[in-house]
Amino acid sequence: MEDKIKMIMARVFEMEIEDFPAEINQSTVNNWDSLRHLNLIIELEEAFNKSFEPEEIGEMTSMEKIMEMIKK
Amino acid sequence: MANYIYRNYTVEYLFDKRYVCSGYGDVTKPSGDFDNYIIFYQLNPSSTPEEQKMEIESIKSKISYILNSEIRERIIIFSLFRDVNKDWEMKSPELLEAIDDFNLHFLKQHSEQYKNVKIVDINTFYQSHSIPFVDWRFFFTAQMVINPKLDKPFKKWFEKQMEALDLKRKKCIVLDCDNTLWGGVVGEEGTFGIKLGMDYPGNCFKRFQHLLLSLSKKGVILTICSKNNLKDVQEVWENNPHNIINDKVLSAYRINWQDKASNIKSIAEELNIGTDSFVFIDDNPVERGLIKKLLPEVEVPDFPKKPYELVDFFWQIYHSYFVIYELSEEDLRKTEQYKENFFRNESKKTFTNIDDYLASLNIEIDIMKANEANLPRIAQMTQKTNQFNLTTKHYTEEKLREMVEEGADIYCANVKDKFGDNGITIAAIFIENDQVVHLDSYLLSCRILGREIEKVTLLKLIEEINRDKKKPIKAQYVPTKKNSMAADFLDNIGFVHIKTDEKSGIKDYVFDLNKKPIIKTFYNIKFI
16 A cells, blocks of 8 residues: 555655655655645545545655555 | 746646746746746636636736736737636626636637737647646645646647647548447448437547548548458548548548558658658557558557547547647648648559559568467468368367368468558468369458459469379358458359359359469469
């Protein structure tokens, strides 16, 4: 799942997968702005067939949190 | 190319990087040069009808302000989403009326007053989508008034709108006949047996033809490319009153058994337009696949599975390839011009006799004995070829291999000409016994018919068998529902008809050994 999320992130953030830091969150990834955050959420919803609540969307600002919400 | 978007809600996700967005509701003229200015205002769907009516007034004054700021480049204004569910009264739905007034009158007035103003109707985009226009989660968290899940279709749709504004449209539709312009196969069901008329499913095809005819009156060129006997189709044109797409409205047609890629190229040459302005419509996925592969610049939409989907299909094609902002006189005259051109070129190209024409094709026929590489293809042909097939015997690959081991002479042939390689399209099976050689099977794929290839190939094979075996060669024609096109074939190439079985209709023949088969010299036939 993490790899799949990374691939989606790479597309949304326009980055190479190799260039992601070990710890992925909104403060360590430069291109992760608020607009791309929503793009990411929409892509994740489609890829994992989920629908996140606004509160969840606000919290999903790290790889860890994203995986937690998808598994929920 | 850079474009600027005036907006009052979040729309960034609907456009790519070539578009720069204003601040929310900011109407000041941006610094920097832009090719297009887009005014994309929508209503707050969570407001009361009264509030939304007020918002319409404020949008109107914003637009007037922008139009007065002396922008000379193109300005594209979006209509308002026609929300039909936000009114108190059924009798006079005030909000809906205000939206319609904005879309139909306010925008029209301004596009007539300012020549650089064009209107794009958001409602044509949303019409065909089943997911909600608004996703409230994203409206309340990010001010998105259009569901972000619609972003990809929106981008595609908007690109088409821009192409239409730039007057980029395709020019020509290439149509198949059987199961495209009518239901069924005219070669099998006849002029009046095809499904075209007042009852289902004929009425669907009839409506489809009417829509196509109206489209041709809007300047789109109609052509036909069909694998059929020209005579069969012409009979439909002349005698079936329900058929209205005929030689009077077609700018060109190719009705023959050649491959469609060469035919389309030759239509493009005749009409003097590039194949990149073609849209190819054919129910047969194999033909579509071939065109996609050989002519990737041609648009090849999927054909609907059911006749009742044809009306939607037509409009989908229209909006994808032919939609236009405004029709010019020129568009309306075009069809006529192309038609004249076609007939000029056609007469220029006429060969005085069929041999000159055939000679010009550089036909090459390579005959091979069955081997492991071609056995699967030969088996497949015996299974699938029903029209030009003397005996219609179906064989599996395993059975064919067994027959070869028992001494049968199995051949296949590859046919190509200057338009392309048709691949292995002929198969023949000879079985020898003490006294005679039987032609057990002889079949050709329809796509190579019409060039006398069927005759010369069999004559060449007979020559070979004769030299080898020196025995009479017998053959049969076994009639089926589908192989009538091969009924007189053996008579025509020098076989002598011995008898016809009254019950089964099976005709027996023997080849006249004294007859030296004459094979025209322009066919390049070799055994490899």
